[in-house]
Each structure stands twice: as C-alpha cells, then as structure tokens.
Amino acid sequence: MRPQDPTLSPETADLPEFAELPEFAELVAQQHQQLRSYVRTLGVDPDWVDDLAQEAFLVAWRERDSFDQQRDYGKWLRGIARNLVRNELRKQLRHQRLLHQGLADLLVGAADTEPEPESWEQGRIPVLRDCVEQLAPKSRELVSGRYGDGWKAPDLADHFGMKPAAVRQSLSRIRQQLKQCIELRTVEG
Amino acid sequence: MSKNRFDELLHLLLDDDITAAQMDELTEIVSDDRELLTRLRQHLSMSDRLSQYEDPLRNADRFMDALKVRLNANEDTGRFFEQVMASARDEACGQLRQASGQWKQASGQLRQASASNEKSGWQVARGLAGWMTAAVALVILASVIFQNDRQRGKDDLAITRINRGEEETSDAGVAVLTRVSGLQGAQTVDWAVGETIPPGLLEWSAGLLQLEFYCGATVVAEGPASLEILDDSRVICRSGRLRVHVPEPARGFAVLAPTVELVDLGTEFGVDVAVDGSTEVHVFDGSVELYDAMSDRNVTTRRELTAGDAVSLDHGGESRKIDTREFDFVTPNRLSTMAHLRRQEHLLEWRMFRDSLLHDPRVVAYFPFDRNVSDDRLLIGYGSNGTMLEGAIVGCEWSEGRWPSKTSLQFKRPGDRVRVTLPGEFESLTYSTWLRVDGLDRSFNSLLLTDGFDTNGPHWQIRGDGVLILGVKHPVKGKYGYKTDSIFNLFRLGQWVHLATVYDNSKSRVSHYVNGELASREALHEAASGLLTIGNATIGNWSLPVNSTLKNSERLRRQVRNFNGCMDELIVFGEALDDQEIRHIYEVGRP
Numbered sequence: 122m123r124p125q126d127p128t129l130s131p132e133t134a135d136l137p138e139f140a141e142l143p144e145f146a147e148l149v150a151q152q153h154q155q156l157r158s159y160v161r162t163l164g165v166d167p168d169w170v171d172d173l174a175q176e177a178f179l180v181a182w183r184e185r186d187s188f189d190q191q192r193d194y195g196k197w198l199r200g201i202a203r204n205l206v207r208n209e210l211r212k213q214l215r216h217q218r219l220l221h222q223g224l225a226d227l228l229v230g231a232a233d234t235e236p237e238p239e240s241w242e243q244g245r246i247p248v249l250r251d252c253v254e255q256l257a258p259k260s261r262e263l264v265s266g267r268y269g270d271g272w273k274a275p276d277l278a279d280h281f282g283m284k285p286a287a288v289r290q291s292l293s294r295i296r297q298q299l300k301q302c303i304e305l306r307t308v309e310g
Numbered sequence: 311m312s313k314n315r316f317d318e319l320l321h322l323l324l325d326d327d328i329t330a331a332q333m334d335e336l337t338e339i340v341s342d343d344r345e346l347l348t349r350l351r352q353h354l355s356m357s358d359r360l361s362q363y364e365d366p367l368r369n370a371d372r373f374m375d376a377l378k379v380r381l382n383a384n385e386d387t388g389r390f391f392e393q394v395m396a397s398a399r400d401e402a403c404g405q406l407r408q409a410s411g412q413w414k415q416a417s418g419q420l421r422q423a424s425a426s427n428e429k430s431g432w433q434v435a436r437g438l439a440g441w442m443t444a445a446v447a448l449v450i451l452a453s454v455i456f457q458n459d460r461q462r463g464k465d466d467l468a469i470t471r472i473n474r475g476e477e478e479t480s481d482a483g484v485a486v487l488t489r490v491s492g493l494q495g496a497q498t499v500d501w502a503v504g505e506t507i508p509p510g511l512l513e514w515s516a517g518l519l520q521l522e523f524y525c526g527a528t529v530v531a532e533g534p535a536s537l538e539i540l541d542d543s544r545v546i547c548r549s550g551r552l553r554v555h556v557p558e559p560a561r562g563f564a565v566l567a568p569t570v571e572l573v574d575l576g577t578e579f580g581v582d583v584a585v586d587g588s589t590e591v592h593v594f595d596g597s598v599e600l601y602d603a604m605s606d607r608n609v610t611t612r613r614e615l616t617a618g619d620a621v622s623l624d625h626g627g628e629s630r631k632i633d634t635r636e637f638d639f640v641t642p643n644r645l646s647t648m649a650h651l652r653r654q655e656h657l658l659e660w661r662m663f664r665d666s667l668l669h670d671p672r673v674v675a676y677f678p679f680d681r682n683v684s685d686d687r688l689l690i691g692y693g694s695n696g697t698m699l700e701g702a703i704v705g706c707e708w709s710e711g712r713w714p715s716k717t718s719l720q721f722k723r724p725g726d727r728v729r730v731t732l733p734g735e736f737e738s739l740t741y742s743t744w745l746r747v748d749g750l751d752r753s754f755n756s757l758l759l760t761d762g763f764d765t766n767g768p769h770w771q772i773r774g775d776g777v778l779i780l781g782v783k784h785p786v787k788g789k790y791g792y793k794t795d796s797i798f799n800l801f802r803l804g805q806w807v808h809l810a811t812v813y814d815n816s817k818s819r820v821s822h823y824v825n826g827e828l829a830s831r832e833a834l835h836e837a838a839s840g841l842l843t844i845g846n847a848t849i850g851n852w853s854l855p856v857n858s859t860l861k862n863s864e865r866l867r868r869q870v871r872n873f874n875g876c877m878d879e880l881i882v883f884g885e886a887l888d889d890q891e892i893r894h895i896y897e898v899g900r901p
Contacts, residue, residue, distance in 0.1 A: 146374070153373055154362060161358035162351045167326065168647065170358060171368060175377045182381070217643050220323075221330075223337040231347055246370075249359055267325075268357075269364035274325045289321035296356040 145185075148194060149178055154246055156198050163206045163232060164225030169218035177202045203229055252302035260295050267292055315339065316346050323350075324357050367654075367715045371681060371708075375717065379710050483508045483801065484542035485523040491648040493517035495533065503901070504805040512537045518645050526560035527574075529553070530640050534585070540566075551582045553639035556596075569623045571607065573599040575614075580639035587625040592634045593617055602627060650714070653901065657713040663898045667881065668692050674739075674844075675699055675732045675882040681708050681717040689719065689728050689849075694884070701730040701849065711878035712744060712806050712901035718878035719850075724870045727851035732882060735841035737815040740883040741770050741780075742895050746806050747798060747875040750774050754852075756871040757809070758880065761846045761855040763789070768842055770811060771871065772798065778822050778829070780811050784836040792820035794830040806878070808896045813842065814886035826896030828889060849880065
C-alpha cells in the first residue's frame with residue numbers, strides 16, 4: 122500500500138516523544154546513511170540533502186500505519202524521498218533545494234526505472250571507512266580536504282601544487298577506486 | 311564525442327563549482343545517454359558518502375539530533391502554551407475580564423488614532439494595534455505567576471511579590487529577527503536571532519539581517535541601512551537594500567521609500583535606496599503598486615510593475631526603466647548559507663575558548679556539554695588541576711545547542727537531572743551558564759542546587775516569575791535570596807541566554823549578570839562566615855542528601871524543581887570574576 126501523498130507538511134503530524142520510539146530510532150540509525158546518499162543522487166543540492174532526508178523520515182513516521190510490513194523499509198523511504206523531490210519540482214517558482222531542475226527531473230526519472238544504485242551493505246560507513254583509510258597518503262589528504270574541510274579544487278590545487286583540473290580528476294579517480302573497493306568488500310562479506 | 315566534456319562537467323559539478331549554463335549542458339549530455347547518467351549517479355552517491363564520513367557537521371549523531379528536534383518541535387511549544395492556557399483558564403477569570411476591558415479601551419484609542427492624521431496618533435496606534443492579542447496573553451500569564459507567588463509563602467526563601475504585567479505589555483513586537491550575518495554598527499550589539507522586534511528604528515552600517523513579520527512577509531535587508539518599522543505590514547526604508555517576499559496572507563505589505571511608496575500585490579520584489587534618497591525598485595515575481603511618496607496612496611500617482619520590471623527613481627521622483635539585477639538582492643536562502651558559515655566561525659572561536667579554560671586554575675568545574683560519544687549518559691566535565699568530572703545524566707536527552715553542530719542537554723520531565731559532585735571549599739564563587747529556557751513551570755526552576763539546603767551551600771535557580779536568584783543559608787541570619795528583577799518574560803523563552811552570578815567575599819557582595827550585563831548587585835546579607843561548599847549537587851533539579859534521615863512521606867512532599875529547557879555549558883569558578891571577564895564569556899559564547 123502506498124501512502125496517498127506523503128509529501129504534504131510532515132511537520133504537522135501528531136508526534137509522540139522520540140524517546141518512546143526505539144523502533145523508529147533503530148530504523149533511522151539503520152537507514153540514514155544510505156538514504157542521504159540516495160537523496161543526493163536525485164539532484165538535491167548538497168547543502169539540503171540532510172534536510173530532505175530528515176523530512177523523508179518525518180513523513181515515514183507520520184505514515185507508519187500505511188507501511189506494509191512485507192516491504193523493504195529502505196525501498197519505502199526511497200520512494201518517499203522521490204516524492205519529496207517531485208514535489209519540489211512541482212513548485213513553479215523556486216526549486217531552492219535542487220541543483221538544477223532539468224537534471225533533477227532526469228535523475229528522479231532514472232531512479233524510478235533503473236535498478237537501485239547499491240545494496241544496503243554498500244551504503245554503510247564502516248565499509249567505506251576501511252577503504253578510505255587504505256588510500257595512499259596524498260589521496261587521503263585530498264579526500265579530507267575536499268569532503269572534511271569543504272575546500273574546492275582551486276584551493277586544494279594551491280595547497281598541493283597541482284592544477285585545479287588535475288585535482289578534480291584525481292578526486293574522480295579516487296571515487297571510482299573507492300567504489301570498486303567497497304564492492305569487493307561487500308562481496309567478500 | 312562528448313565523453314571528455316562529460317567528465318569535465320561532472321568534475322565541476324562535484325566540486326560545487328558549476329555554472330547554470332554548464333549545468334544545462336551536462337543535463338543535455340546525460341539526457342540521451344543512460345550509461346553516463348548512471349555514472350553521474352554513482353559519483354553523486356559516492357561524494358555524499360565521503361562527505362558523511364568526513365564532514366563533522368554531517369555525522370550520524372548530529373543527523374539524529376536534528377531529526378529528533380524536528381520531531382519534538384511542534385510538541386514542545388504546543389505543550390507549553392497549553393499548560394499556560396489551562397492553568398490560566400481556571401484561575402484568571404478576573405484578570406481576563408480586566409484584560410478585555412483594556413482591549414476595548416485600546417480599540418477605542420486605535421479608532422481615535424486612525425481618525426487623526428497626526429504623527430502622535432500614529433505612535434498610539436502602533437503601540438496598541440498589533441498587540442492586543444499579546445496583551446491579553448501576557449495578562450493571563452502574569453495572573454498565573456501571581457497565583458504561584460501566593461503558594462510560595464511556605465518556601466525556604468523570602469519572596470517579595472513583584473508587580474509586573476503593565477510594563478511587559480509595552481514590550482510589543484511586530485516581527486522576529488530570524489537570521490543575521492556580519493552585522494556592524496553600534497545598535498547591532500544587542501540584536502539576537504530569535505528576538506521579537508517592536509516598531510522602531512533599526513540602523514546598521516554593514517551586514518545582512520532577516521525579519522519575518524507577523525503578517526507573514528519576509529524581509530532580507532542589507533546595510534548600510536536605516537529602517538523604521540511602523541507596524542507589522544509597513545516599513546520606512548530611508549536607506550538600504552531590501553528583498554521582500556510577500557505570501558498571500560501578507561498582501562498589502564508596504565515599503566515607504568523617500569521618493570515612492572510600494573505596496574505589494576503578491577510575491578517578491580527588491581528595493582534599493584541609496585543614501586541620497588534615489589531608489590530602485592525591482593519586481594522578481596508577481597506585481598507591485600507604486601505611489602508617489604507622501605501622496606497618501608493618491609490613485610492618480612499609481613503605477614503598477616510586474617515581474618521582470620525594474621525602475622530607478624531619482625530624488626525628484628522622476629522614474630526610468632532599468633535592467634533587473636536580481637542577484638544583488640540576497641535571498642533568504644543565501645543569507646541562511648552565509649549565516650551558517652558565520653556561525654561555524656563563531657563555534658571555532660568558542661572551541662578555542664573552551665580549550666583555554668582547561669588551563670584556568672580558577673575553574674572548579676567546567677561542563678562544555680559536548681556529547682560524549684562512548685557513553686552519552688555521562689556528562690564529562692573538567693575540574694581543577696586537570697581532573698576529570700563525571701556527571702550522571704538522569705532522564706535528560708541530548709539536543710542541539712547554541713550552534714547546529716554543538717550539543718546541549720535538554721531537561722523536560724520532572725525527574726530529569728544531572729548528578730554531580732564538586733569538591734572544595736571556597737571564599738568566593740562564580741557561576742556561568744548558557745541556557746534556553748522553554749518555560750518556567752515551577753515555583754523554583756533549578757540551575758545548580760546543592761543537595762538539601764545546608765549552611766553556605768548555595769542554591770542557584772530561576773523563580774517562576776522570571777527572577778534569577780542565589781539562595782544562601784547564612785550561619786546567623788539564616789536563609790537569604792540574592793535576586794534580580796524579573797529577567798524572563800514570554801519574549802525571552804526559547805532563546806539562548808547567558809546567566810552568571812558572582813558571590814564575592816572580598817567585596818562582600820553578590821552580582822547577577824544577564825547576557826554579559828550587570829543585572830543586579832547586592833551587599834552580602836550577613837558577613838560571610840565559613841566557606842562555601844557545593845559537594846553533591848544537581849544540575850536542573852533538586853535532590854535530597856543521599857543518606858538523609860527524612861521519612862519517605864517527607865521526601866515526597868519535597869517540591870519538584872525541574873528546569874524546562876536546554877543547557878549548553880556550565881562553569882563554576884572558585885573565585886570571583888569581574889564584569890569584564892563575565893562580558894568576555896558572553897561575547898565568545900554567544901551563538
């Protein structure tokens with residue numbers, strides 16, 4: 122059963138104390154990492170990813186009665202997230218939380234039809250951690266400069282004596298490498 | 311053909327450095343290439359996972375806390391007002407009638423005022439018009455407080471009844487200050503996010519602020535600016551750059567510039583008033599009516615501008631069409647990002663201060679209220695000589711602190727508390743804390759109370775009527791409370807506030823500070839004899855000594871003194887700090 126329109130004002134829901142919801146807290150703990158990166162793949166602006174993911178959880182909480190226990194929680198949450206992004210696209214005036222209207226449109230469409238980008242296991246931080254910490258020192262520094270300190274390629278380029286384009290290319294290669302490392306590890310189990 | 315170009319654009323996208331045109335191009339490329347689209351998705355996903363892993367602002371705890379706050383948000387405020395209204399309903403009928411009498415009087419004055427065109431008439435209307443509802447609410451609240459006062463006679467501290475209510479109703483606001491970034495100017499020192507803004511003049515030399523008017527309009531204003539807020543739907547802009555968003559219920563929101571009066575007919579426009587009075591009007595969305603200034607909206611001077619229109623008006627009122635430049639008018643969204651960055655800088659400064667305190671020999675106990683990852687039921691603190699202190703958290707939950715990536719502890723339920731032991735004996739003491747008070751539900755609301763109430767064991771708390779009080783049992787004259795006037799009213803609830811209290815033996819006085827300013831100073835009621843001790847104590851509640859000989863029935867009669875709100879930082883110094891040092895703690899710690 123699909124919630125009718127899970128995108129309407131999640132904040133107005135009738136909510137009990139969070140502390141009384143160990144199951145829900147558990148669900149959030151299990152799902153948030155993957156859901157957040159999924160939200161990013163829908164073309165949501167990086168600054169708004171967590172905001173939108175939280176909204177998806179709020180909607181899930183409000184609509185919990187309509188959740189069919191047979192289904193996969195992760196899948197259900199991703200459906201809600203897609204609806205939220207669609208809702209954002211429908212707002213005629215501003216798409217403040219999206220990177221670009223056309224791109225988000227394409228990405229949501231792809232998410233509807235294409236297979237899930239990765240398994241639950243692959244979305245977990247511990248798996249990623251092992252791969253990141255194995256990177257060569259310079260790659261490791263690039264990653265923490267870019268993602269931890271929020272530096273952009275030109276700043277990193279100054280720091281490492283590289284060209285900005287080379288920094289971007291290295292980061293791209295590192296992401297590719299990490300993807301393979303993670304896939305390998307999750308297969309090994 | 312476009313594979314290399316795709317890589318280039320993808321890299322720019324993931325560097326957050328891509329232009330709108332490049333974004334269009336990238337979209338075009340992936341729109342008919344499934345494989346590239348999949349690659350794009352994979353990179354987005356991996357980027358986000360790396361950012362979750364590396365960026366401390368996005369760690370799991372913080373995400374969970376933010377979600378928790380959002381889940382609880384409605385409930386908390388709803389519960390507080392419900393409580394106020396429910397206790398008021400039964401007990402305050404008399405005051406309510408009185409209030410409705412005032413209401414009628416006020417509406418009478420309002421009619422008179424609007425009949426008269428004189429400026430003084432405006433002042434009256436301004437003070438009363440938007441505020442009748444608030445006035446009623448406050449009278450109700452005041453009556454609840456009086457009621458509580460009466461029951462408090464038996465309590466352990468002398469209480470003087472404080473007449474309040476009248477002056478409070480004049481604390482009338484029409485908007486809330488919701489965001490600031492880089493504000494400069496003498497007036498701005500006391501402006502705090504979350505503050506209610508009454509009609510009046512706002513002037514600043516640089517930086518941005520956001521006002522959300524009670525009618526629903528949002529104004530982002532960039533300095534140098536001089537704004538006079540007339541009421542909840544009219545602003546005089548003598549200089550400054552404003553971006554105004556007017557949703558449907560706020561239609562009719564007006565900006566009065568030196569040469570023109572603008573009335574919004576729905577949604578979004580910008581006004582830029584130079585110091586010489588020349589004005590630009592840009593309409594981004596919907597439409598706006600213009601009237602000549604001082605024409606009292608004379609229809610013969612009426613012009614209408616619609617989305618995409620922009621005009622420049624010189625000080626004579628002559629207008630000519632110009633190009634719109636929307637980007638120069640900062641949106642609420644962009645301001646939010648800017649404010650966020652500023653706050654991060656502030657957080658870093660505070661962290662340096664925190665680290666410096668660890669080496670301050672005067673510190674008896676310092677609890678920064680940073681959530682302890684390995685055991686979050688322990689409140690980790692730092693004592694003198696590099697010792698660690700462990701507070702036992704009972705009931706309370708972790709919540710967002712003064713900055714989004716800073717934690718605080720939320721005290722809500724009657725049992726919530728933190729148990730601590732602070733050893734030592736002191737001639738003088740200084741208490742300092744950052745708090746967000748959500749409600750003053752009890753006759754006494756604990757900040758830090760020693761177990762029981764023994765001679766020279768200080769009790770630091772806030773009374774139900776908003777008075778900050780240090781209670782000390784002196785050896786000869788007995789109990790005495792060193793008090794401020796009421797420092798909390800409805801408008802300070804829900805905002806971060808810094809409180810400090812200094813018991814100074816050598817100067818023989820007690821001083822209280824609110825947000826770094828001295829709020830009251832009183833000579834010691836009795837010359838100090840013996841040293842102050844804290845020992846076993848409770849943050850945010852009151853406990854009896856563990857091996858107290860009281861019977862169970864007597865224990866049960868003890869009053870509940872739980873604090874309702876969040877605490878983020880508590881410092882106890884074993885010496886008296888002076889005005890400047892308190893001011894410094896406030897300055898470096900303000901959100």
